[in-house]
Amino acid sequence: MTAAEPRDLLAGRAVARWPLPAYDEGEVREAPVALSEGVLRLGLLSNANSGRNRQQLGRLEALARRYPNVMHFPTGHGGEVREALAEFARHEIDVLAINGGDGTVARVLGEVLEHQPFPGRLPVALLPGGTANMSADRLGVRGSLTRAARRLFDWSAGRHRGTCETLSRPILRVRFADGRDNAYGMFLGAGAVIQGTEYAHRKVHARGLRDNAGLAVAVARTLWGLRRGDPRFASPVPTTLSLDGSRHFPARDALVVLVTSLDRLFLGVNPFWGREPGAVRCTVIASGHRRLLRSLPFMLCGRGHRTAGAGAGHFSHNGHRLEIALDGLINLDGELHRVRPEEGSLVVEKGGSFPFLRI
Known part of the structure; x- marks a missing residue:
């Protein structure tokens, strides 16, 4: 599997840099999302073979396509992780999101630490797409996979801003x-x-x-x-x-x-x-x-x-x-x-x- 098309990832828009406040989840609309000022470029890497993703990845991809600031890269095997991170680095993402289980989180963050694809240490958002999601449960976006993804995408697009807790944890x-x-x-x-x-x-x-x-x-x-x-x-x-x-x-x-x-x-x-x-x-x-x-x-x-x-x-x-x-x-x-x-x-x-x- 290869990266999703960037879909003019915020072309022509000014992008605010981290940190920004988060939001409290509000109403849901199925139309394409209109971006607010100060949006964040979000790079989402999904493990297509993780537990929940086997049934829900298509729904997540459809949701991601509604947000021009979200670049979704599904991976089918570990060798594609480095390719996905390099693609995210080329598009200068502001937030790295990982959708998978504990093993996927470990693999992606290990690649970041070993190969340093980004000029600085990006904030990380975890979505519970795996069979075992202990890391996401303790450190990730709250809610079921689809609900958490919608909260994260809306927040990155600058909608319904509220508070976002940031937890620094060692790997x-x-x-x-x-x-x-x-x-x-x-x-x-x-x-x-x-x-x-x-x-x-x-x-x-x-x-x-x-x-x-x-x-x-x-x-x-x-x-x-x-x-x-x-x-x-x-x-x-x-x-x-x-x-x-x-x-x-x-x-x-x-x-x-x-x-x-x-x-x-x-x-x-x-x-x-x-x-x-x-x-x-x-x-x-x-x-x-x-x-x-x-x-x-x-x-x-x-x-x-x-x-x-x-x-x-x-x-x-x-x-x-x-x-x-x-x-x-x-x-x-x-x-x-x-x-x-x-x-x-x-x-x-x-x-x-x-x-x-x-x-």
Whole structure:
């Protein structure tokens, strides 16, 4: 698939630069939209293969065509992302919008950080077009896919201005010891996260449950499996990690490994209670954890420090550079990567930050 035609992208009009106030959603009209003064050029990249986009991309494209300031570029595979960003740079967009799941967001922002296609760091708007949309849920435009797109397009066109919250959040860069390309994301998981992901694909998404509802079912089933010691979920992973060279999780089997740069995960879950500065937030729950069931409610709301320290089987700290060696799969914003301890430790650190628009 190739880029949509620019449709005389704001030809002959003066374009205001970021920042501008947002709007409160108002009436909807199906006629072509008349642009107000001070519009913003919006570049929208959609992953045509993401969960919601498989059914709704045509509707979104029709909506985008009503806005002369919106350039929509659907992509069919990852190789087209760089082409789309280069096209957006040629048209000097003011806002980068990403329509897809967590993996799409990570891929696009990783390309921006690695190749710097724009002269400056653009504000980013996330639309929930994927199967898993945790990044969009925490940082994106509010509403369902079509509703959120309409809000974003209207706002960029200068209509119904109100307030727009801007959240600056870091993106994690993962550097692999074997020399493969860097990877980016806002959430990394291992251990039971992998088993929970596989269960979600097999049992949850196949039944039409997606987004927070699907995640809630998969997490609940995973926690129940851990409670019962079900080997389909409780499969410890040999893990060693070091955070900023001073905080260590000694070599032992880990039930769960969680790393994020987000303030919270889906549905406001916050299984992190480190108080140190740093973009890298890490929690590890070891195999054989004492009082796991009793500790879980505290852990999930960021109060794991009330149940004991690392000696009881859990570790939660923040930092700037995480070195981790484990034997198995990691889930980085929905993308799976196999790592082995003999290859060396992978390094997780801040790769850059972006301003995200909450409209």
